[in-house]
Amino acid sequence: MRNACRFSLMALLFVAAIFFSSKPAFAQVDFTGVWAPNVGDEDNPERLQGPSLVEFVGLPINDQARVWGLAWRSSRLSLSEHQCQVHVVEYIHRGPHQIRMWEERDPVTFQLIAIHEYINTYEQNRIIWMDGRAHPSEFAPHTWMGFSTGVFEGNMLTVTTTHVKAGWHRRGNIQASDEVTVIEHYVRHGDTLSHVSITEDPVFLAEPLIKSEDYNIVANGNFNPYWPCEYTDEGEFERGQVPSYFAGENPYVAQYAAEHNLPQAATLGGAETMYPEFRNVIKTQPKAVYPPPSAAQPAAPATAAPARGGATTSTAPPAGGRGGRGQ
Numbered sequence: 612m613r614n615a616c617r618f619s620l621m622a623l624l625f626v627a628a629i630f631f632s633s634k635p636a637f638a639q640v641d642f643t644g645v646w647a648p649n650v651g652d653e654d655n656p657e658r659l660q661g662p663s664l665v666e667f668v669g670l671p672i673n674d675q676a677r678v679w680g681l682a683w684r685s686s687r688l689s690l691s692e693h694q695c696q697v698h699v700v701e702y703i704h705r706g707p708h709q710i711r712m713w714e715e716r717d718p719v720t721f722q723l724i725a726i727h728e729y730i731n732t733y734e735q736n737r738i739i740w741m742d743g744r745a746h747p748s749e750f751a752p753h754t755w756m757g758f759s760t761g762v763f764e765g766n767m768l769t770v771t772t773t774h775v776k777a778g779w780h781r782r783g784n785i786q787a788s789d790e791v792t793v794i795e796h797y798v799r800h801g802d803t804l805s806h807v808s809i810t811e812d813p814v815f816l817a818e819p820l821i822k823s824e825d826y827n828i829v830a831n832g833n834f835n836p837y838w839p840c841e842y843t844d845e846g847e848f849e850r851g852q853v854p855s856y857f858a859g860e861n862p863y864v865a866q867y868a869a870e871h872n873l874p875q876a877a878t879l880g881g882a883e884t885m886y887p888e889f890r891n892v893i894k895t896q897p898k899a900v901y902p903p904p905s906a907a908q909p910a911a912p913a914t915a916a917p918a919r920g921g922a923t924t925s926t927a928p929p930a931g932g933r934g935g936r937g938q
Contacts (some may be wrong), residue, residue, distance in 0.1 A: 646826035667880030676815035695840035697758040699778030708732035768797040788814035868899035
Protein backbone atom coordinates (compact mmCIF):
# COMPACT_ATOMS: atom_id res chain seq x y z
CA MET A 612 0.00 0.00 0.00
CA ARG A 613 2.81 2.36 0.93
CA ASN A 614 4.59 1.62 -2.36
CA ALA A 615 1.38 2.27 -4.29
CA CYS A 616 0.96 5.66 -2.59
CA ARG A 617 4.59 6.53 -3.25
CA PHE A 618 4.17 5.57 -6.92
CA SER A 619 1.00 7.66 -7.22
CA LEU A 620 2.73 10.67 -5.66
CA MET A 621 5.70 10.36 -8.02
CA ALA A 622 3.38 10.06 -11.00
CA LEU A 623 1.47 13.16 -9.88
CA LEU A 624 4.69 15.16 -9.52
CA PHE A 625 5.87 13.99 -12.94
CA VAL A 626 2.62 15.08 -14.60
CA ALA A 627 2.74 18.42 -12.80
CA ALA A 628 6.32 18.99 -13.93
CA ILE A 629 5.35 18.36 -17.55
CA PHE A 630 2.31 20.63 -17.25
CA PHE A 631 4.14 23.59 -15.75
CA SER A 632 7.20 23.24 -18.01
CA SER A 633 4.94 23.64 -21.05
CA LYS A 634 3.59 26.96 -19.81
CA PRO A 635 5.24 30.36 -20.35
CA ALA A 636 7.03 31.73 -17.31
CA PHE A 637 4.61 33.70 -15.15
CA ALA A 638 7.06 36.62 -15.09
CA GLN A 639 6.86 37.12 -18.85
CA VAL A 640 5.47 40.51 -19.85
CA ASP A 641 3.64 41.24 -23.09
CA PHE A 642 5.16 44.25 -24.87
CA THR A 643 2.76 44.03 -27.80
CA GLY A 644 1.64 47.42 -29.08
CA VAL A 645 2.76 50.65 -30.67
CA TRP A 646 5.10 52.78 -28.56
CA ALA A 647 6.03 56.45 -28.99
CA PRO A 648 9.07 57.99 -27.24
CA ASN A 649 8.92 60.76 -24.65
CA VAL A 650 11.43 62.90 -26.50
CA GLY A 651 10.53 65.97 -24.47
CA ASP A 652 11.23 64.42 -21.07
CA GLU A 653 14.89 63.43 -21.24
CA ASP A 654 17.88 64.58 -23.32
CA ASN A 655 15.60 66.66 -25.54
CA PRO A 656 18.33 68.55 -27.46
CA GLU A 657 20.30 65.41 -28.23
CA ARG A 658 17.26 63.38 -29.28
CA LEU A 659 15.83 66.04 -31.61
CA GLN A 660 18.11 68.64 -33.21
CA GLY A 661 21.26 66.83 -32.15
CA PRO A 662 24.21 67.64 -29.88
CA SER A 663 26.41 70.69 -30.26
CA LEU A 664 29.79 70.49 -31.93
CA VAL A 665 32.53 69.15 -29.63
CA GLU A 666 30.05 68.33 -26.87
CA PHE A 667 31.39 65.04 -25.50
CA VAL A 668 30.40 65.80 -21.89
CA GLY A 669 30.02 62.67 -19.75
CA LEU A 670 30.78 60.21 -22.55
CA PRO A 671 33.29 57.46 -21.64
CA ILE A 672 35.18 57.77 -24.93
CA ASN A 673 38.85 56.95 -25.38
CA ASP A 674 41.52 58.93 -27.24
CA GLN A 675 40.74 57.24 -30.55
CA ALA A 676 37.07 58.22 -30.40
CA ARG A 677 38.01 61.78 -29.44
CA VAL A 678 40.33 62.13 -32.45
CA TRP A 679 37.54 60.84 -34.69
CA GLY A 680 35.04 63.25 -33.17
CA LEU A 681 37.30 66.28 -33.56
CA ALA A 682 37.94 65.36 -37.20
CA TRP A 683 34.21 65.15 -37.98
CA ARG A 684 32.68 67.90 -40.08
CA SER A 685 28.92 68.26 -40.27
CA SER A 686 28.86 68.78 -44.05
CA ARG A 687 29.86 65.13 -44.36
CA LEU A 688 26.13 64.43 -44.11
CA SER A 689 25.67 65.99 -47.55
CA LEU A 690 27.54 63.10 -49.18
CA SER A 691 25.24 60.54 -50.77
CA GLU A 692 26.98 57.71 -48.88
CA HIS A 693 25.84 59.17 -45.55
CA GLN A 694 22.48 60.82 -46.27
CA CYS A 695 20.48 57.64 -45.57
CA GLN A 696 22.92 55.71 -43.38
CA VAL A 697 20.86 53.79 -40.81
CA HIS A 698 21.14 54.45 -37.08
CA VAL A 699 22.62 51.30 -35.52
CA VAL A 700 20.81 49.47 -32.73
CA GLU A 701 22.82 51.06 -29.90
CA TYR A 702 21.64 54.50 -31.05
CA ILE A 703 18.37 54.10 -32.97
CA HIS A 704 16.14 54.25 -29.87
CA ARG A 705 17.55 57.71 -29.16
CA GLY A 706 15.67 59.67 -31.83
CA PRO A 707 12.07 60.58 -32.68
CA HIS A 708 10.40 57.42 -33.92
CA GLN A 709 7.75 54.84 -33.19
CA ILE A 710 8.23 51.14 -32.50
CA ARG A 711 5.72 48.35 -32.99
CA MET A 712 6.28 45.17 -30.97
CA TRP A 713 4.59 41.79 -31.25
CA GLU A 714 5.20 38.17 -30.25
CA GLU A 715 5.88 35.08 -32.34
CA ARG A 716 4.72 31.87 -30.64
CA ASP A 717 4.66 28.20 -31.55
CA PRO A 718 1.13 27.47 -32.90
CA VAL A 719 0.90 24.20 -30.93
CA THR A 720 2.72 24.74 -27.63
CA PHE A 721 2.42 28.56 -27.55
CA GLN A 722 6.03 28.76 -26.43
CA LEU A 723 7.54 32.19 -27.09
CA ILE A 724 9.91 31.97 -30.07
CA ALA A 725 10.73 35.62 -30.70
CA ILE A 726 9.73 39.20 -29.99
CA HIS A 727 9.62 41.37 -33.10
CA GLU A 728 10.38 45.06 -33.01
CA TYR A 729 9.67 47.23 -36.05
CA ILE A 730 11.30 50.67 -35.83
CA ASN A 731 9.93 53.12 -38.36
CA THR A 732 13.13 55.20 -38.43
CA TYR A 733 14.85 53.85 -41.54
CA GLU A 734 12.26 51.01 -41.59
CA GLN A 735 14.21 48.59 -39.38
CA ASN A 736 12.73 45.15 -38.62
CA ARG A 737 14.42 43.58 -35.60
CA ILE A 738 14.05 40.06 -34.19
CA ILE A 739 14.80 39.26 -30.53
CA TRP A 740 15.12 35.47 -30.33
CA MET A 741 13.61 34.02 -27.14
CA ASP A 742 14.08 30.29 -27.85
CA GLY A 743 17.53 29.91 -26.33
CA ARG A 744 19.54 29.81 -29.54
CA ALA A 745 23.22 30.79 -29.44
CA HIS A 746 24.80 33.78 -31.13
CA PRO A 747 26.49 32.98 -34.47
CA SER A 748 30.21 32.91 -35.23
CA GLU A 749 32.13 36.16 -35.08
CA PHE A 750 32.53 35.84 -38.85
CA ALA A 751 28.78 35.91 -39.48
CA PRO A 752 27.38 38.96 -41.32
CA HIS A 753 26.86 42.17 -39.36
CA THR A 754 23.70 44.25 -39.80
CA TRP A 755 22.36 47.59 -38.57
CA MET A 756 20.24 45.87 -35.89
CA GLY A 757 22.66 43.01 -35.17
CA PHE A 758 21.76 39.59 -33.77
CA SER A 759 19.66 39.69 -30.59
CA THR A 760 18.66 37.12 -27.98
CA GLY A 761 16.48 37.76 -24.96
CA VAL A 762 15.52 36.32 -21.59
CA PHE A 763 13.04 37.39 -18.92
CA GLU A 764 14.49 38.30 -15.54
CA GLY A 765 11.44 38.73 -13.36
CA ASN A 766 9.25 41.24 -15.17
CA MET A 767 12.21 42.65 -17.12
CA LEU A 768 13.23 41.61 -20.63
CA THR A 769 17.01 41.53 -21.02
CA VAL A 770 18.37 41.51 -24.57
CA THR A 771 21.95 40.84 -25.71
CA THR A 772 22.96 42.03 -29.18
CA THR A 773 26.14 41.39 -31.17
CA HIS A 774 27.09 41.46 -34.90
CA VAL A 775 26.25 45.15 -35.37
CA LYS A 776 27.69 47.20 -38.22
CA ALA A 777 29.91 50.19 -37.52
CA GLY A 778 27.88 53.30 -36.75
CA TRP A 779 27.87 55.86 -33.95
CA HIS A 780 27.31 56.18 -30.23
CA ARG A 781 26.24 59.80 -30.63
CA ARG A 782 24.76 61.09 -33.85
CA GLY A 783 27.35 62.70 -36.06
CA ASN A 784 30.53 62.87 -34.06
CA ILE A 785 31.23 59.80 -31.88
CA GLN A 786 31.99 56.68 -33.87
CA ALA A 787 31.00 53.11 -32.87
CA SER A 788 32.86 50.04 -34.06
CA ASP A 789 31.47 46.74 -35.35
CA GLU A 790 32.72 45.01 -32.20
CA VAL A 791 30.09 46.41 -29.84
CA THR A 792 28.03 44.31 -27.43
CA VAL A 793 24.73 45.89 -26.39
CA ILE A 794 22.76 44.82 -23.31
CA GLU A 795 19.21 46.21 -23.18
CA HIS A 796 16.55 46.10 -20.47
CA TYR A 797 12.85 46.57 -21.25
CA VAL A 798 10.50 47.17 -18.31
CA ARG A 799 6.79 47.86 -18.72
CA HIS A 800 4.88 49.95 -16.17
CA GLY A 801 1.29 49.87 -17.40
CA ASP A 802 1.20 52.17 -20.43
CA THR A 803 4.84 53.24 -20.02
CA LEU A 804 7.89 51.37 -21.32
CA SER A 805 11.39 52.02 -19.98
CA HIS A 806 14.36 51.12 -22.16
CA VAL A 807 17.93 51.04 -20.79
CA SER A 808 20.96 50.13 -22.91
CA ILE A 809 24.52 49.37 -21.83
CA THR A 810 27.03 49.38 -24.70
CA GLU A 811 30.56 48.06 -24.58
CA ASP A 812 32.91 48.98 -27.42
CA PRO A 813 36.56 47.88 -27.12
CA VAL A 814 37.59 50.20 -29.95
CA PHE A 815 36.02 53.55 -29.03
CA LEU A 816 34.85 53.36 -25.39
CA ALA A 817 36.98 53.27 -22.24
CA GLU A 818 33.99 52.17 -20.12
CA PRO A 819 30.41 51.06 -20.90
CA LEU A 820 28.06 53.74 -22.19
CA ILE A 821 24.62 53.74 -20.50
CA LYS A 822 21.53 55.37 -22.00
CA SER A 823 17.84 55.32 -21.13
CA GLU A 824 14.59 56.26 -22.85
CA ASP A 825 10.90 56.12 -21.97
CA TYR A 826 7.94 55.35 -24.24
CA ASN A 827 4.16 55.72 -23.98
CA ILE A 828 1.80 53.25 -25.61
CA VAL A 829 -0.25 54.64 -28.50
CA ALA A 830 -3.82 53.99 -27.37
CA ASN A 831 -5.42 53.87 -30.81
CA GLY A 832 -2.60 51.78 -32.29
CA ASN A 833 -2.01 54.31 -35.08
CA PHE A 834 1.37 53.55 -36.62
CA ASN A 835 3.22 54.96 -39.60
CA PRO A 836 5.54 52.12 -40.71
CA TYR A 837 7.52 54.10 -43.26
CA TRP A 838 10.42 56.49 -42.99
CA PRO A 839 11.40 56.94 -46.63
CA CYS A 840 14.91 58.21 -47.31
CA GLU A 841 16.19 58.95 -50.78
CA TYR A 842 19.66 60.03 -51.84
CA THR A 843 20.03 63.32 -53.65
CA ASP A 844 22.91 65.24 -55.19
CA GLU A 845 23.50 68.29 -53.00
CA GLY A 846 26.37 69.40 -55.21
CA GLU A 847 28.59 70.74 -52.47
CA PHE A 848 31.70 68.61 -52.98
CA GLU A 849 33.43 66.95 -55.88
CA ARG A 850 33.11 63.19 -56.13
CA GLY A 851 35.60 61.52 -53.79
CA GLN A 852 36.00 64.51 -51.46
CA VAL A 853 35.23 63.87 -47.78
CA PRO A 854 34.88 67.00 -45.63
CA SER A 855 36.80 66.67 -42.37
CA TYR A 856 39.46 68.31 -40.21
CA PHE A 857 43.05 67.32 -39.67
CA ALA A 858 44.35 67.27 -36.10
CA GLY A 859 44.34 70.77 -34.62
CA GLU A 860 42.29 72.29 -37.47
CA ASN A 861 38.77 72.13 -36.01
CA PRO A 862 37.81 75.78 -35.35
CA TYR A 863 34.89 74.89 -33.07
CA VAL A 864 36.74 72.99 -30.35
CA ALA A 865 36.21 75.69 -27.70
CA GLN A 866 32.79 77.00 -28.75
CA TYR A 867 30.49 74.82 -26.63
CA ALA A 868 32.77 75.05 -23.59
CA ALA A 869 32.99 78.85 -23.82
CA GLU A 870 29.24 79.30 -24.32
CA HIS A 871 28.59 77.32 -21.12
CA ASN A 872 31.44 78.86 -19.10
CA LEU A 873 33.30 75.56 -18.83
CA PRO A 874 36.96 74.53 -19.04
CA GLN A 875 37.87 72.82 -22.29
CA ALA A 876 38.58 69.51 -20.52
CA ALA A 877 34.94 69.26 -19.40
CA THR A 878 33.68 69.01 -22.98
CA LEU A 879 36.21 66.58 -24.43
CA GLY A 880 34.74 63.52 -22.72
CA GLY A 881 36.44 60.52 -21.18
CA ALA A 882 35.44 58.05 -18.48
CA GLU A 883 36.56 60.42 -15.72
CA THR A 884 33.97 63.01 -16.79
CA MET A 885 31.12 60.65 -15.78
CA TYR A 886 31.89 60.76 -12.05
CA PRO A 887 31.12 63.46 -9.43
CA GLU A 888 34.79 63.79 -8.48
CA PHE A 889 35.47 65.40 -11.86
CA ARG A 890 33.77 68.57 -10.62
CA ASN A 891 36.73 69.16 -8.32
CA VAL A 892 39.10 68.82 -11.27
CA ILE A 893 37.45 71.41 -13.51
CA LYS A 894 37.18 73.93 -10.68
CA THR A 895 40.95 74.41 -10.91
CA GLN A 896 41.08 74.91 -14.69
CA PRO A 897 40.60 78.10 -16.72
CA LYS A 898 37.42 78.64 -18.73
CA ALA A 899 37.54 78.11 -22.48
CA VAL A 900 37.64 81.13 -24.80
CA TYR A 901 35.88 81.31 -28.18
CA PRO A 902 36.91 82.31 -30.70
CA PRO A 903 40.51 81.66 -29.69
CA PRO A 904 42.74 84.77 -29.57
CA SER A 905 44.66 83.65 -32.64
CA ALA A 906 41.45 83.58 -34.69
CA ALA A 907 40.57 87.14 -33.69
CA GLN A 908 43.83 88.56 -35.14
CA PRO A 909 43.87 89.41 -38.88
CA ALA A 910 45.85 86.76 -40.69
CA ALA A 911 48.44 87.50 -43.34
CA PRO A 912 47.27 86.72 -46.88
CA ALA A 913 47.94 83.10 -47.68
CA THR A 914 46.57 80.32 -49.79
CA ALA A 915 44.16 78.17 -47.80
CA ALA A 916 45.56 74.72 -47.14
CA PRO A 917 43.36 71.92 -48.52
CA ALA A 918 41.60 69.80 -45.92
CA ARG A 919 41.30 66.07 -46.26
CA GLY A 920 39.46 65.33 -49.47
CA GLY A 921 39.99 68.82 -50.86
CA ALA A 922 37.83 70.96 -48.54
CA THR A 923 39.48 74.14 -47.28
CA THR A 924 39.90 75.09 -43.66
CA SER A 925 41.29 78.01 -41.68
CA THR A 926 41.82 78.95 -38.06
CA ALA A 927 38.59 80.98 -38.06
CA PRO A 928 35.12 79.51 -38.63
CA PRO A 929 34.18 79.33 -42.33
CA ALA A 930 31.70 81.93 -43.52
CA GLY A 931 29.22 79.32 -44.67
CA GLY A 932 28.42 78.10 -41.16
CA ARG A 933 29.42 74.85 -39.47
CA GLY A 934 30.81 73.01 -42.45
CA GLY A 935 27.82 73.48 -44.73
CA ARG A 936 25.22 71.34 -42.96
CA GLY A 937 23.72 71.42 -39.48
CA GLN A 938 23.37 68.69 -36.92
